[in-house]
Amino acid sequence: MVGITGYGAYVPRLRLSRQAVYDANKWFAPGLRGQAKGERAMANWDEDSVTMGVEAARDCLNGTDPKSLRNLFFASTTLPFKDRQNAGVIGTALTVEQGLMASDVAGSQKAGTSALIAGLTAAQSGAPTLVVAAEKRMARVASANELQFGDGAAAMLCGTDKVIAKLLAHHSVSMDFVDHFRGDESDFDYTWEERWIRDEGYVKIVPPAVKAALAAAKLKGADINHFVMPALMAAIPKQMAKMCGVAETAVRDNLGANLGDTGAAHSLMVLAHTLESAKPGERIMVLAFGQGLDVVILEVTEEIAKLSKRRGVSGWLARGKVETNYMKFLAFNDMLPIDKGMRAEFDKKTALSVLWRKRDMIYGLVGGKCRVCGTVQFPKSQVCVNPNCHAMDSQDDYSMQGLEAAVMSFTADSLTYSPDPPAYYGMITFPEGGRFMADFTDSDKEQVKVGAKMRMTFRIRDNDQMRGGFKRYFWKAAPA
Amino acid sequence: MAKGIKDKVAILGMGCSKFGERWESGAEELMLEAFKECLSDSGIDKKQLQAAWFSTAIDEVHVGKSGIPLSTTLRLPNIPVTHVENMCASGTEAFRGACYAVASGAVDFALALGVEKLKDTGYGGLPGGRGGPLQALWSANGTAPGNFAQLATAYQTAHGVADADLKRAIGHVSWKSHQNGAKNPKAHLQKAVDMDTILNAPMIASPLGLFDCCGVSDGAAAAIVTTPEIAKSLGKHDIVSVKALQLSVSNGSESGHNSWDGSYFHTTRIASKKAYEEAGIKDPRKEVSMFEVHDCFSVTELVTMEDLHISETGKGWKDVLDGFYDADGKIPCQIDGGLKCFGHPIGASGLRMLYEMYLQFQGRAGARQLKDPRIGMTHNLGGAPRENVSSISIVGRYE
Numbered sequence: 001m002v003g004i005t006g007y008g009a010y011v012p013r014l015r016l017s018r019q020a021v022y023d024a025n026k027w028f029a030p031g032l033r034g035q036a037k038g039e040r041a042m043a044n045w046d047e048d049s050v051t052m053g054v055e056a057a058r059d060c061l062n063g064t065d066p067k068s069l070r071n072l073f074f075a076s077t078t079l080p081f082k083d084r085q086n087a088g089v090i091g092t093a094l095t096v097e098q099g100l101m102a103s104d105v106a107g108s109q110k111a112g113t114s115a116l117i118a119g120l121t122a123a124q125s126g127a128p129t130l131v132v133a134a135e136k137r138m139a140r141v142a143s144a145n146e147l148q149f150g151d152g153a154a155a156m157l158c159g160t161d162k163v164i165a166k167l168l169a170h171h172s173v174s175m176d177f178v179d180h181f182r183g184d185e186s187d188f189d190y191t192w193e194e195r196w197i198r199d200e201g202y203v204k205i206v207p208p209a210v211k212a213a214l215a216a217a218k219l220k221g222a223d224i225n226h227f228v229m230p231a232l233m234a235a236i237p238k239q240m241a242k243m244c245g246v247a248e249t250a251v252r253d254n255l256g257a258n259l260g261d262t263g264a265a266h267s268l269m270v271l272a273h274t275l276e277s278a279k280p281g282e283r284i285m286v287l288a289f290g291q292g293l294d295v296v297i298l299e300v301t302e303e304i305a306k307l308s309k310r311r312g313v314s315g316w317l318a319r320g321k322v323e324t325n326y327m328k329f330l331a332f333n334d335m336l337p338i339d340k341g342m343r344a345e346f347d348k349k350t351a352l353s354v355l356w357r358k359r360d361m362i363y364g365l366v367g368g369k370c371r372v373c374g375t376v377q378f379p380k381s382q383v384c385v386n387p388n389c390h391a392m393d394s395q396d397d398y399s400m401q402g403l404e405a406a407v408m409s410f411t412a413d414s415l416t417y418s419p420d421p422p423a424y425y426g427m428i429t430f431p432e433g434g435r436f437m438a439d440f441t442d443s444d445k446e447q448v449k450v451g452a453k454m455r456m457t458f459r460i461r462d463n464d465q466m467r468g469g470f471k472r473y474f475w476k477a478a479p480a
Numbered sequence: 481m482a483k484g485i486k487d488k489v490a491i492l493g494m495g496c497s498k499f500g501e502r503w504e505s506g507a508e509e510l511m512l513e514a515f516k517e518c519l520s521d522s523g524i525d526k527k528q529l530q531a532a533w534f535s536t537a538i539d540e541v542h543v544g545k546s547g548i549p550l551s552t553t554l555r556l557p558n559i560p561v562t563h564v565e566n567m568c569a570s571g572t573e574a575f576r577g578a579c580y581a582v583a584s585g586a587v588d589f590a591l592a593l594g595v596e597k598l599k600d601t602g603y604g605g606l607p608g609g610r611g612g613p614l615q616a617l618w619s620a621n622g623t624a625p626g627n628f629a630q631l632a633t634a635y636q637t638a639h640g641v642a643d644a645d646l647k648r649a650i651g652h653v654s655w656k657s658h659q660n661g662a663k664n665p666k667a668h669l670q671k672a673v674d675m676d677t678i679l680n681a682p683m684i685a686s687p688l689g690l691f692d693c694c695g696v697s698d699g700a701a702a703a704i705v706t707t708p709e710i711a712k713s714l715g716k717h718d719i720v721s722v723k724a725l726q727l728s729v730s731n732g733s734e735s736g737h738n739s740w741d742g743s744y745f746h747t748t749r750i751a752s753k754k755a756y757e758e759a760g761i762k763d764p765r766k767e768v769s770m771f772e773v774h775d776c777f778s779v780t781e782l783v784t785m786e787d788l789h790i791s792e793t794g795k796g797w798k799d800v801l802d803g804f805y806d807a808d809g810k811i812p813c814q815i816d817g818g819l820k821c822f823g824h825p826i827g828a829s830g831l832r833m834l835y836e837m838y839l840q841f842q843g844r845a846g847a848r849q850l851k852d853p854r855i856g857m858t859h860n861l862g863g864a865p866r867e868n869v870s871s872i873s874i875v876g877r878y879e
């Protein structure tokens with residue numbers, strides 16, 4: 001029996017107030033007034049699909065040894081690299097390389113569900129398979145998309161052991177229905193008229209595909225307890241459920257109030273949210289519309305009660321901070337030619353040979369533990385750092401990314417260039433041993449204190465725009 | 481058993497350029513300005529120099545690498561020139577090289593010259609973006625003020641010093657240096673500043689405000705050293721000799737091992753202890769007449785006075801507020817204005833500190849002359865509290 005064996009999610013801490021966006025843009029687009037409610041998740045300047053994907057994957061694995069993974073699918077339409085496997089970056093950050101088939105899935109809003117189907121198929125043999133989907137879409141200033149979109153990531157672990165939601169059936173149709181597109185010369189979507197998308201798209205494509213999926217699962221619409229269907233048009237999910245014979249009460253909330261639509265990740269995001277409270281025996285139908293339709297039908301098992309606790313969508317949603325500074329949102333998204341000053345000009349060229357040699361350290365936050373004195377240290381070094389030891393070649397790898405750290409000293413630096421000044425950084429210490437001077441992120445004055453507990457998070461350190469946008473990733477400390 | 485450097489080397493001559501924003505001068509002009517004064521003060525001819533040590537720390541923004549820039553600028557007689565770099569302690573490093581050459585008997589006359597031309601970068605503060613390709617991938621996006629600001633946080637945590645007390649103490653450190661700098665015609669900043677201005681200045685890296693940070697300056701300083709015997713034979717009086725030269729370099733324990741609490745300089749404690757021993761000083765609080773310490777930031781000076789074993793650990797801030805280190809205090813510190821006001825052209829700073837000592841011992845310090853100083857200590861620090869080089873020299877009257 002193949003199915004989902006774990007789920008996870010990630011929502012960035014910042015929540016952009018839609019009212020603030022509207023207030024800034026109403027002179028130009030007064031028609032957006034009706035959408036000026038609630039917040040949308042907004043990635044910090046140091047987050048992209050890969051970093052958010054890593055966080056969702058960590059939330060999902062939650063104790064599962066990443067080295068057991070055999071397949072890793074990463075779905076997004078906002079992959080930071082066109083040619084450099086994005087899924088491979090996630091794998092390296094999770095410290096899994098050997099025996100891993102990694103693949104990026106892209107090009108459509110149904111990339112997330114397509115990756116899930118691929119993942120479930122690959123896992124049929126019993127091979128643990130991680131499906132990650134993340135999105136950080138750009139939208140034009142004063143557009144509806146700017147208010148509708150949200151940034152975030154979700155992850156599903158697929159396998160045959162301890163399945164919490166077994167696969168009943170899946171069905172797909174693929175057709176070149178272009179409701180919107182984003183060409184490779186643009187950062188933004190170009191969208192056709194909504195009424196046409198509804199009448200010729202959803203109405204004609206969804207019901208027959210759902211019918212076929214229900215037939216394959218030997219179910220009727222009424223058997224579906226949770227109907228997961230992202231759509232930018234708010235009325236669509238209920239209309240589709242009705243057309244498919246699914247109860248209106250089964251239609252899941254698309255988390256528009258304070259998350260927004262996370263694009264290719266959104267079906268899995270809402271699925272993760274559904275699994276947080278789903279009961280054994282309940283059936284979940286997951287849809288994703290985008291040049292066709294993917295339909296996945298799952299049935300929750302008794303195993304769900306035994307699943308270890310994780311933050312999940314609700315946990316991440318709960319740690320939000322409302323951002324009312326629309327200018328900051330624009331600056332973070334490179335939509336504002338802000339005067340960064342000369343300190344932003346320092347060359348950020350990455351020696352790829354160094355990155356390769358030190359990938360465990362840089363991407364995995366792997367330190368060392370001395371076999372002679374037991375001291376944990378970062379980075380791992382050939383001579384033990386303990387002044388009373390200094391043993392040579394005595395260290396084993398020691399993963400630090402899951403350890404909680406504490407702030408020993410810190411500052412808020414207004415001199416250094418940071419896209420979000422002042423730059424917080426400080427010496428963090430791990431109770432197991434080891435310390436280093438780390439950049440902080442998702443931090444503000446109220447939270448950063450001596451002794452504050454910090455959680456390590458995978459982030460963008462620099463973006464080398466001189467060389468077409470090579471993102472340098474490393475770990476930062478965020479308030480736990 | 482090594483006997484140390486005490487009284488084996490004498491300073492024959494010194495020179496120091498005006499420090500500041502020397503828009504009209506390049507490194508070459510600054511080097512010559514210091515060298516001309518130094519050579520004339522020494523009374524020897526350039527041809528008599530047998531070796532030179534040349535210090536710059538951020539050479540990529542001015543002279544470039546190697547000993548060639550010094551040799552070419554001064555047209556030295558094809559003698560050995562060694563370019564040294566030990567971050568902000570580079571100046572003392574050049575002096576150490578020259579002294580060791582003389583002490584070994586290898587040469588009779590050696591030159592140490594340090595220079596830094598920083599004001600051609602187009603922005604304030606020190607140039608950033610240094611470090612190798614691995615560091616660039618993981619070290620924090622920090623600056624010098626940000627690193628030293630953490631010394632303040634950790635010091636407060638270790639000793640339970642309230643925010644207001646610390647802010648007042650470090651404010652006093654800078655206030656005192658401004659008082660002194662106002663009397664120094666070669667200083668970058670020659671203006672006395674009141675406490676309110678200091679305490680209410682904009683924040684650079686919390687808790688350090690603008691006046692907690694030293695000036696970024698252009699400048700050069702130089703010394704010619706020989707043996708005391710040769711100095712005497714040349715008819716010199718008031719000979720100043722070297723009593724101790726010590727350098728301690730971090731080995732990663734502060735930055736990587738949880739035994740260090742961030743509130744002090746591990747290296748300075750070691751180097752100063754060894755220096756007192758080398759100079760034969762038993763009670764430094766009584767025996768040392770003056771200090772020139774590395775006050776790159778006000779808090780650095782405060783903590784350093786404890787690590788030099790002058791103030792009790794955790795009580796330095798009280799000595800500061802009591803005026804112990806003021807010009808009219810028990811042991812004046814930064815009588816020339818220090819890095820704070822004299823300025824901080826990196827490669828020259830260690831030599832600049834010695835220059836003030838040299839003038840003071842010879843009674844040539846003008847309006848800021850102290851009464852009968854006997855022993856002086858310079859402390860020249862490079863790096864950050866968690867990883868640094870701490871260079872100490874003790875000089876005094878040769879008797």
